[in-house]
Amino acid sequence: MIYHLPDYYEKFNCIAGKCPDSCCRGWRTIAVDEKSYEKYNDSSHEFASHIRQQIKTIDNRHFFKLEEGRCPFLNEENLCDIIIEMGENMLCTTCATYPRFVYQGSDGVYACLTMSCPVVADMILTREEPFEILVFDDEKNEIYDTMELPALQIMFDKSIPFKIRLATIAILSSDNADYAEYEAAMETITEHQNFIGLDDIRIEFALEYLIIFERMLKKSERNTKIVKVMLKYLKMDSDGITDPVESLLTLYRIYEKYVQSEAYEENEKEFTNYIAYRLYRSHHLINDKDDFNEEMFMTVVSMVAIKLIQAMIWNEEGSISSEDRHMVFQCHSKALEHSEKMYGKMKDKFRDSGYIKIINILVSILA
Numbered sequence: 001m002i003y004h005l006p007d008y009y010e011k012f013n014c015i016a017g018k019c020p021d022s023c024c025r026g027w028r029t030i031a032v033d034e035k036s037y038e039k040y041n042d043s044s045h046e047f048a049s050h051i052r053q054q055i056k057t058i059d060n061r062h063f064f065k066l067e068e069g070r071c072p073f074l075n076e077e078n079l080c081d082i083i084i085e086m087g088e089n090m091l092c093t094t095c096a097t098y099p100r101f102v103y104q105g106s107d108g109v110y111a112c113l114t115m116s117c118p119v120v121a122d123m124i125l126t127r128e129e130p131f132e133i134l135v136f137d138d139e140k141n142e143i144y145d146t147m148e149l150p151a152l153q154i155m156f157d158k159s160i161p162f163k164i165r166l167a168t169i170a171i172l173s174s175d176n177a178d179y180a181e182y183e184a185a186m187e188t189i190t191e192h193q194n195f196i197g198l199d200d201i202r203i204e205f206a207l208e209y210l211i212i213f214e215r216m217l218k219k220s221e222r223n224t225k226i227v228k229v230m231l232k233y234l235k236m237d238s239d240g241i242t243d244p245v246e247s248l249l250t251l252y253r254i255y256e257k258y259v260q261s262e263a264y265e266e267n268e269k270e271f272t273n274y275i276a277y278r279l280y281r282s283h284h285l286i287n288d289k290d291d292f293n294e295e296m297f298m299t300v301v302s303m304v305a306i307k308l309i310q311a312m313i314w315n316e317e318g319s320i321s322s323e324d325r326h327m328v329f330q331c332h333s334k335a336l337e338h339s340e341k342m343y344g345k346m347k348d349k350f351r352d353s354g355y356i357k358i359i360n361i362l363v364s365i366l367a
């Protein structure tokens with residue numbers, strides 16, 4: 001078996017009590033894998049019956065339901081009762097491995113860290129250098145190669161403007177294209193950028209995205225600022241949502257101007273790292289050009305949505321700190337990256353509306 005790891009994977013360290021969020025809070029449920037489910041059922045330990053009582057099962061999927069966003073085993077001192085009572089070995093796989101996860105690709109196992117953990121979000125967003133994908137042998141103890149994904153090579157090529165890099169990746173599927181093909185596509189895009197005046201389209205996509213995001217966001221202390229600005233700027237009320245596209249478009253344009261003149265480098269770095277993170281973690285989902293278009297569409301719309309939330313906070317507070325920018329990326333990941341079902345529904349919605357087209361991706365990037 002071949003294993004792939006981003007080079008930052010082994011550098012992660014949990015900061016536990018110093019964490020500005022917690023992986024034991026802020027979810028709706030925590031998945032319990034079959035093996036752990038059996039472990040809890042087989043245990044004669046007194047505390048195991050308490051664990052069994054907390055497990056719900058729907059469609060053969062087992063999970064702990066969080067109460068008011070808190071894991072039922074998180075005690076008043078914010079410590080885990082399962083560990084205290086029965087030891088770390090009794091954690092389910094989700095809790096034992098978070099924020100690490102793996103997926104099976106056609107050419108081996110890929111290991112990832114999720115940006116829903118604030119430490120991981122900081123690690124990824126502040127990187128100055130491209131990350132490498134390290135390839136390990138069966139024993140997992142010797143790096144014998146690094147892997148190059150052409151899309152990542154393009155994303156990290158800072159000699160090319162950010163938007164052109166992104167548009168070029170959108171045009172070509174990473175599976176089939178090599179770097180030379182990307183270069184040819186890049187020249188074509190640079191010559192034919194003519195999407196000025198269409199920037200309301202990307203705001204419309206982002207607004208639809210944010211409405212679903214708002215529903216999925218489990219409110220917590222960590223995301224108070226996001227909840228507050230979204231309520232105000234998306235104008236959510238008991239009657240639903242009044243059309244805020246115009247005001248969001250104005251805000252987005254003003255914020256973009258601010259970013260271009262005052263904070264370009266930091267923003268470019270963070271979004272470059274974010275897109276690279278998404279490209280790496282969605283690598284296994286991409287079998288053909290349609291999959292690639294879907295993932296690029298979702299990635300680009302998520303980028304606009306994240307930037308819009310940052311713009312709202314910036315507008316409210318007169319500035320936005322790097323901590324708050326990172327918090328937006330992290331809370332976005334926490335709300336959306338861990339529910340394949342909801343994320344799938346979101347994709348279906350955009351697909352069924354006929355929005356997932358290369359032209360819409362390009363307009364959203366280049367307008």
Ligand code: SF4
Binds near residue numbers: 015020024
């Ligand atoms: S979210 Fe990350 S840093 Fe915070 S407690 Fe969990 S693993 Fe540790």
